[in-house]
Amino acid sequence: MATKGKVKGIISNLVTVGVDGPVAQNEICYISLGEVKLMAEVLKVNGDNVFVQVFESTRGLKVGNEVEFTGHMLEVTLGPGMLSRNYDGLQNDLDKLTGVFLKRGEYNFPLDNEKLWDFKPLAQVGDKVEAASWLGEVEENFQPHKIMVPFVMEGTYTVKSVAAAGQYTIHDTIAVITDEDGADHEINMIQKWPVKKAILVHTDKPRPFRLLETGVRTIDTVNPIVEGGTGFIPGPFGTGKTVLQHAISKQADADIVIMAACGERANEVVEIFVEFPELEDPHTGRKLMERTIIIANTSNMPVASREASVYTAMTIAEYYHAMGLKVLLMADSTSRWAQALREMSNRMEELPGQDAFPMDLSAIIGAFYSRAGYVHLKNGATGSITFIGTVSPAGGNLKEPVTEGTKKAARCFYALEQNRADRKRYPAVNPIDSYSKYIEYPEFEEYISKIISPDWTQKVNEIKTLLQRGKEVQEQINILGDDGVPVDYHETFWKSEVVDFVILQQDAFDKIDAVCPLERQKYMLDLVIDICNHDYDFNNFLDVSDYFKRIINICKQMNYSEFHSESFKDYQNKLNELLAEKQIKK
């Protein structure tokens, strides 16, 4: 019999419940408040007193209200039909909710009960299977969606029967499998999994090495992220975190994109709702929304489900990667998630760590990031979850607990900088502070020299050195004055500006410049390197800035033109003429 209890105390959304039976840590319960039932999660147990965090407002809750425990942790329901949906942090389908305003205690089933799916069997009678083995396949938005042995099933099973190809609902039995004791288990297309536990279905998890193309030059060229990699984007407000994140999610070469809008602005989510059904995936030509799942827990939605939302998103990502798909998970922003942890830790009167965050914050962040990765599945296929989180550091100070905890966990670091944003140099990723650890992997080096060119990494390092050098020279010019340094200092500085303006800066709102395919990135990098590797003939520093400003202007016009179009070629010719004016022949 399920454990029951009664409310004994209330402080904001932390409720103390007296119970009559066993409860588990993180177990889900429902508190009755008149007709509505409020969902809550167990956070702490102390004798007969159980502390639960309620996922909704507790207004009007009274001592003595009935509580019913469910016997399970917070779960998501997994099955075909999740793509294109807009869920809240607890996986309620937002589109199924009626009314303009959210109502307390309104929960719903996240999948479509009636829809018929075209099922194709993959397993055969007599096959030995285990958790996550592929039994069959349906097509979900033109992508193969595998129907798997539920992840919770332990041990090995023998397939007794598989449904014939045909149309089925998610509730229909599509296979019967027999366990080692001879008992039969009917499998349909739905399974459940507790969000706080990682789904482990791989044989091994090698170091990731395949470039994940995003079409953003400052990422792909300068600090690339890989399939199954982790990255984070910290930045003060107004430096373009969200624009960059949206750009990545629109353009990335992934099969599935999951966006967790965690404690951020509702209008930003609305932007996705409006744009994604219209915009095309540059890789397949299909609508972006078809490959996207949105988990929206905006900043005005209940704080407790904000914490749940990132786990919900990660669990759905793990479900899809077990099908051998490339999943990209974006969370904006992980700081809001950390703040939700802080609010609860505060109410539970735990001893605080730095900035009043819980002591184990860094461990929680680390554990979460480690759920991403590139894996070999048991059937030999590969799957990946690439995770990019944004961090909103308080006061723009990167020495705060969330940024520091994340820095330990993530392998790519895209530091957005106020100074660059102020000067409208977007994306405002600081090229010198930012890094990608993947560049150092020999696996990646080997891969990239195959798909781009063998000297690619060397070229990228060249421009990085030039940017660094440009910065140093600029400081010297600022100290010594324009005419206090040799003319070739100005030349170095302006070459670094060429790199900045032509490679690093990119107009996310321009139709053409917004997406820069790898081939084009290579073309522009070669072009810029060629400009920078030449010496020029200048008499004084004024000529240097005038000349390079003209070069930058032409190169920018090239970025705005269709690749290899007439106007692109025209600008290339103009550029060649201009270069010939001053370049010293080698």
Added chain:
Amino acid sequence: MAQAFQKIYTKITAITKATCSLKADGVGNDELATVNGKLAQVVRIMGNEVTLQVFEGTEGIPTNAEVIFLGKAPSLKVSEQLAGRFFNAFGDPIDGGPAIEGEEVEIGGPSVNPVRRKQPSELIATGIAGIDLNNTLVSGQKIPFFADPDQPYNQVMANVALRAKADKIILGGMGLTNDDYLYFKNVFNNAGVLDRIVSFVNTTENPPVERLLIPDMALTAAEYFAVEKNQKVLVLLTDMTSYADALAIVSNRMDQIPSKDSMPGSLYSDLAKIYEKAVQFPAGGSITIIAVTTLSGGDITHAIPDNTGYITEGQLFLRRDSDVGKVIVDPFRSLSRLKQLVAGKKTREDHAQVMNAAVRLYADAANAKTKLENGFDLTNYDERALDFAKDYSKQLLAIDVNIDTTQMLDVAWSLFAEHFKPEEVNIKQELVEKYWQNKA
């Protein structure tokens, strides 16, 4: 005010500066009560021990004070009668007029389902180029002025409100000085728009904790007009720093562990709950929030402006430009995140590029100025950038400008042509060909 069926408690067990506790049964969380006639709210229940936050403060409350629970959360009566009226933080009239009749609605109501929101798309024209050109406002947006206490933010806000063509303007004044309160009253009165205004005011003369109710009161009234009447509502909240300070006072007195700058750990969520009420409803109504967050010494890393910046859709900075002797909207630090929803769509095609180019050139002028101050020689380009900056500041950024956006763009192009060559402004060639104003 006790009614026949209400139980009166008379044994208070604990009193602090802001709260008192007593033993009572059947009390709901967030419920209102009166303690010797002073309004209070339930903030904590442990068994039969109930803690009440007394809005006016607990001065003079005896242990045998009469406590009556009202069985409801704070609420406001809403109807058309709200228009033209002034209220205190509890929603009681302070203008000597009669009480409002209407439906009683709990304040701080539920959030809008994000999938039911419409994307904001209507331009709010203010005539101020520093806003319309560089930081265009959109209906359904939420944006604060980040200003030092001595800057004329209330004046600018009143101007914006009057020019914005809203159906209703709702003023939420928190810790407003009496003089500023009268200023708003006069401006609205003189403009003959008093019937479009609803005001909820807590002046510095009222207890600070009362302020916590002001934003929810104002936004509940706003939701009534925007949802029930499909009106475009503009909500002015000044000053949100006073609101956050009141939050800190309460949290401190409830023995909560403070996070950054002595602010409660929940500051972000508390502020977000207010600002996220800004919305474009599908049926046409909208709530736009323009707020003021006063800074201490221009420090935007303080927890209040910092958390605000992460919630709001941009921010507006005012600055006195000593070169032209005027208050301007600072183009570097100001930002409207929704501007691309209207710039170039509801305004002329060249809007976005002109805006960026002008700000970039203004930044060049700032660099030149630094050089000048450090005693270096200026190049010809530097000189021209500095001249441009002065004209730009005077003719576009100053808060006394009042022209439409097309005029603003024309002014910008004429300044480009006056001071620069086309290749120096870095604008798409086709736009340069169309709009560059060749001076013979």
